[in-house]
Amino acid sequence: MRITNSMLATNSVWNLNNNLQRLNEAQEQMSTQCKIQLPSDDPIVATRAIKYRNYVATVEHYQSNVDDAISWMDVTENALTNLNDVIQRTRELTVQASNSTMTVDDKASIAKEMAELKEQTLQIMNTSYAGRYVLGGYNTDQEPYTTDDDGKVLFQGKYLNITGPLASSISETDYADFCITNIGDMYEEGEDETIKYNIGYGNQLAVNVEGQDIIGQTAGGNLFASFDKLLLGLDGDTTYKTAEIDSSTSPASVTFASQDFELDDILDDLDTDLNRVLSALSDIGARSNYAAMTKNRLSNDEITYTKLMSNNEDIDVAEATINVSTAQSVYEAALNVSAKVISKSLLDFIR
């Protein structure tokens, strides 16, 4: 084959270009630490990269959700433990007060402590975490448990124990009026307001315990009703009243009944209240455990996915370094040879 000058020149430039391109690719990989710059460099790596990045990002959301869930449940668990102590103490005081040797003064001081325990229960039930009342279902922006001017407890703005227990000395007509006025504000069992956090693909964890599941939701049959009963008893009453509201007539009719204080009944009530708290506590404990386990698993997942992502798209530094230096030396060699070949012709040697 006849070799001409322009052939030599174009071939040299072509080859130099190819070498330079290889060097450029090697350097690009080295400086970006990525195997590919555009999907066309390797469409499979590109689509996998997107998939793996998505996995990693998702696992990261789940991790932060699980952390939030754990803090929320820790706060709840603490509150429930405290409440457990409060009920235990209440029970002790109740047994103590039933002792026949108790003087009026003793009873008065027990009544004082009892009132404080009730107040404390209110505070516990209004436990908040990051400005949110954790035991109030969906309405975390308002204190779930409040009291009106007479010390009647309201749950989510509704009277919990409008039907009693009431002091035996209460004026029945006045109270009937009170009941009729507030007939719309009586607490009624509502739908579950479970707050769920995403902690895995298709995996949601309920983080909250609702107040009614701790205190009890039936009128007259909850922790606050027990407190009210105890306080009335410690006041020296031997009987208390309950009201029954029949809303089928208009206006609603209210009938009253008188009940005797029975220590055993009250202790039974307290046990029921305590059991409710304990079961809530074990429920939240189980969920906490699950969350902790999930947290562990997620951090394993994160490591696995990050590793997959890195294997897929990151360069092997040693290999890339070798690639760069190989490309560099090849390029230099090509430059060297080209320079020698292009610059010489027969003319240089004719005298």
Next chain:
Amino acid sequence: MTSPFAGLSIATRGLYTSQAGLLVTSNNISNVSTVGYSRQVVNQSAVGPAAVYSSNGIIGEGSQVNSVDRVRNGRLDEKYWRENIALGEWETKATTLTEIESVLGEPSDNGFSTVMEDFTAALEDLSTNPSDTSARTCVRETALALCEYLNESAERLSELRNDMNQSLQTAVTEINSYATQIAELNNKIRLVSASGASTNEMEDQRGLLIDELAKIANIDVKQTSVGTLSGGTEDVVWSISIDGHSLVQGGKSEDLSCYQITDGGDQNNMYGIRWVNTGNDVKIGGGVLKAYLDLRDGDGTDGVYQGIPCYMEQLDEFARTFAKAFNEGVFADGNDYYTGHADGVGTDGTTTNIHFFSYNETASAEIQELLAQGATISEVYSKITADNISLSSDILNDLDNIAAASSEGGSENNETINAIISLLQDNDMFNKGTPEDFMNSIIATLGTNSSYAQRMNDSQSAIVKNVNDRRTSVSGVSTNEETANLTIYEQAYEASAQMVSVWNAVYEETINLLSD
């Protein structure tokens, strides 16, 4: 009896021939870097004895230059043109597809997957803090970023498509200009060769023009001999055609023209190409023009090339289906699977029917009215494209309208947002999977097409280079060769000159002898 001065005449002829050789060599050397130049060689021959005066005319009469020829292989030219057509096509496709890849920006930290991840992260954040204004702000901002990503990608793709259209027009102008120049050259070459002069340089120029023309369109070059010119050379008519229609026929050229398509179809307002003389559309089967047309018009259906409209259409489908699923919980197959955003309520616990995504910031109330008037969900969402997807004005104006809660309300109610997060991970949202999967399949198609175009471009440029190598191997100037020729002609010249002085001595001797 030979003429007594025959020796001097032979020596003079030798001087002329070697001078011609020196001149051609110089010409070659000075054109060593001229593009398209074919080396020229002296076609010389020995002059036979003049038998007229003598019976013993047995001694030759020296040398003569018959012609100066260009060394060129027509077959290689034809091969080069053919391969250049494919090179033009793949070169343009490779660069344009790479440009599309950079529009979609994957894989990188500012492509779709990042925007989408940010949005999902914001939704997850909102699900654990449904009443938090900062979480709501984050959802709105990341959703805006998602819309902007789609808007910008769509806009840049449509710009790219317009670029293709403009380039198409430029290419047509180029074809016309090349065709006119080639026709003019054909004319000149014919005239000049009829007068017997050399047309080497003009032929080189014509070859160069056809090289360029071949890159633009699928031309077919034919040479037909139609007789002999008065100068004695063959009369060859060069004709060039595109898809069987003549572009250049000897000294005549036909023009192409661009016209605006106004049929209201997919190519509305784009350019069509037609022949000026017949008004028929031109069918382009190769070259840069084919690349422009494929990229501009290819919607990827029925085996048509996957050009820019194909990616635009997929982005539109993404925007539409995503908005529909997010707002209504309705998937690509038209079935309602989840609670969507419109089913949830805002922070006030009552505001519902908020359509989170809409088009051109249309208010939810307007969409609601369309639905009330009997438009189906698909009809309403067919108004959304990647170019116009936006948040509805309700969301833009009031963060409280982000519906995290189910109908019960409550500040910690995250049921709707949880449903939305689950639907975003559902494989049935698009017929091809989750939003990421769908986008991934666009990227995969694009990446594969682009890498194919690059491979084709690489191999085609290697082929073209190879053919060109062979062409230059034949036609190119080699300084080594010319230097060698230079030496040969120089020595021949010197020798002839020496001969003149020898004959001079001979005549001097003879004349002196006579005079004595």
